[in-house]
Amino acid sequence: MILFGARSDLPLKNDATSRFLPWLIAPMVFLCSIALAGTIILHGMIGRWDRDVSGTLTVEIAAAPGDAQTSAERTRAKVEAAIKILSDTPGVIQARALSQDQLSALLAPWLGNTDLLREMPLPALIDVTIRPEHGPDLDALAAQLDKAVQGASIDDHRVWLSRLIGLSRAIAGLAVAVVVIIAGATSATVIYATRTGMAVHREVIDVLHLIGATDDYIARQFADRAFTLGLKGGVLGLLLNIPILGGLGFFGLHRLQGGFLGDLSLPFFGWIGVVVLPVAAAALAMLTARLTVHATLARMV
Amino acid sequence: MGRKTPRHGNVVQFDSVGLRYDHGPEILQDINFALPAGSFHFLTGPSGAGKSSLLRLIYLAQKPSRGRVTLFGRDTLLARRYELPALRRRVGVVFQEFKLLDHLSTLDNVALPLRVAGAGEAEVQKFVPDLLDWVGLSEHIHAKPPTLSGGQKQRVAIARAVIARPDLLLADEPTGNVDDDIAMRLMYLFEELNKLGTTVLVATHNHSLISRLQHPRLHLENGALLGPEP
Ligand SMILES: Nc1ncnc2c1ncn2[C@@H]1O[C@H](COP(=O)(O)OP(=O)(O)O)[C@@H](O)[C@H]1O
Numbered sequence A: 001m002i003l004f005g006a007r008s009d010l011p012l013k014n015d016a017t018s019r020f021l022p023w024l025i026a027p028m029v030f031l032c033s034i035a036l037a038g039t040i041i042l043h044g045m046i047g048r049w050d051r052d053v054s055g056t057l058t059v060e061i062a063a064a065p066g067d068a069q070t071s072a073e074r075t076r077a078k079v080e081a082a083i084k085i086l087s088d089t090p091g092v093i094q095a096r097a098l099s100q101d102q103l104s105a106l107l108a109p110w111l112g113n114t115d116l117l118r119e120m121p122l123p124a125l126i127d128v129t130i131r132p133e134h135g136p137d138l139d140a141l142a143a144q145l146d147k148a149v150q151g152a153s154i155d156d157h158r159v160w161l162s163r164l165i166g167l168s169r170a171i172a173g174l175a176v177a178v179v180v181i182i183a184g185a186t187s188a189t190v191i192y193a194t195r196t197g198m199a200v201h202r203e204v205i206d207v208l209h210l211i212g213a214t215d216d217y218i219a220r221q222f223a224d225r226a227f228t229l230g231l232k233g234g235v236l237g238l239l240l241n242i243p244i245l246g247g248l249g250f251f252g253l254h255r256l257q258g259g260f261l262g263d264l265s266l267p268f269f270g271w272i273g274v275v276v277l278p279v280a281a282a283a284l285a286m287l288t289a290r291l292t293v294h295a296t297l298a299r300m301v
Numbered sequence B: 001m002g003r004k005t006p007r008h009g010n011v012v013q014f015d016s017v018g019l020r021y022d023h024g025p026e027i028l029q030d031i032n033f034a035l036p037a038g039s040f041h042f043l044t045g046p047s048g049a050g051k052s053s054l055l056r057l058i059y060l061a062q063k064p065s066r067g068r069v070t071l072f073g074r075d076t077l078l079a080r081r082y083e084l085p086a087l088r089r090r091v092g093v094v095f096q097e098f099k100l101l102d103h104l105s106t107l108d109n110v111a112l113p114l115r116v117a118g119a120g121e122a123e124v125q126k127f128v129p130d131l132l133d134w135v136g137l138s139e140h141i142h143a144k145p146p147t148l149s150g151g152q153k154q155r156v157a158i159a160r161a162v163i164a165r166p167d168l169l170l171a172d173e174p175t176g177n178v179d180d181d182i183a184m185r186l187m188y189l190f191e192e193l194n195k196l197g198t199t200v201l202v203a204t205h206n207h208s209l210i211s212r213l214q215h216p217r218l219h220l221e222n223g224a225l226l227g228p229e230p
């Protein structure tokens, strides 16, 4: 294969129609790498959440009815009963009731005034640590708790996690759709530029044919040109992207460390993917140009 | 290169060939002739008689309206598209209007037949400068066609036609733009190739050439072919 500054029998270098290609491919590669990086980062985030929550579950016990005093006492009795059951369950490492203060602290960001909280009949929460590998049978445990302690329910975080995973899948699907649309738009652009170039150089193509050039000999020259232009655009798109991805990693490390989102930087293989994108775009442009020339020539003569 | 040069038999054969452009009159009518392997013919006739058209039929730039054109034993109407490059590489053509590529240097123009056949740069450097020297263009090896005179362009076109040692050489008025000395020199080049086995067909007006070189003539007149006559 002839690449980069290789001599060409067709004067494609000066074509006005193909000169704009890099400027179209650059934003496409830019968008594509954002979509790719976004998907990878999101995927990593969800994996971390999954790891964080898989060793824990929370048992919630609804506040018992009655005035504040009776309610609190009855609830405390239920909590003790539940802790007893939990502690006797194989697979449970530890079961610990959250104190009123811990509960208030948890709710404070949402409800504000903690004095008000003390007046409210709050559910009690039991923080349960389970073996991540050989945890308890959650369905059986839920049934047992439900029978023994009225108003007890297990929240194993999986519900909201599965919603998050569903959301991330939807976002990943969207990213794939974006990539497909972008690839289609890139191809359409290359097809247009190639056809225009072929019309412009019709006479040269005729001469090459008469001298005995195969369609593929001609197609390769257009393909090489498309590869060079595609790579130019792709690298430009990548350069636009590096500050954003780098900045995201920096931001994630220095501002949100330990927070809900955690580390937002792109993992190493993600960088590889992002760096490969311009080459993939160039390869797509090359293949498209080659097929376009073949299809057009087959119709021409 | 493995060539199936027919050392005997006909390189070109026309059977009842007719040609019309679009819906116009028949430019060529009922043409029958054959070029035996290794032969050298002139193609003569007044301007507009259809010499260029006849050559176009041979180098597969044009399909006959009727009849059969056979090239190297292959019925060209039956040849598939993918077979055409290999057939065309065996034919060297000096086009009447040269058809040089203006953006390429003399060297690159002449190298084209080698390159489309997959030759490497070593082969190009080995053969092209020598040939350009032979046709007197070594000083213009890097010049581009627009800067060359008509006669120089013609010699580039001839060099390109013969560089790959074709089995069949077609030349459409190849001496129209050069003086008689150079014309004779070019004809000797064709004769050398012919001695090496290349079948040659030269369309020309040049009567001094025709009379000096004793080769049979195909004569076109009013769309009909007379000859070959010695
Ligand atoms: N592409 C074409 N379309 C229509 N008519 C053509 C074309 N090429 C040649 N002709 C006509 O065919 C006739 C023969 O032309 P040509 O083969 O060039 O003759 P010659 O080479 O003997 O001068 C002329 O009348 C010319 O006008």
Ligand SMILES: [Mg+2]
Binding pocket: B051, B052, B053, B096, B172
């Ligand atoms: Mg003519």
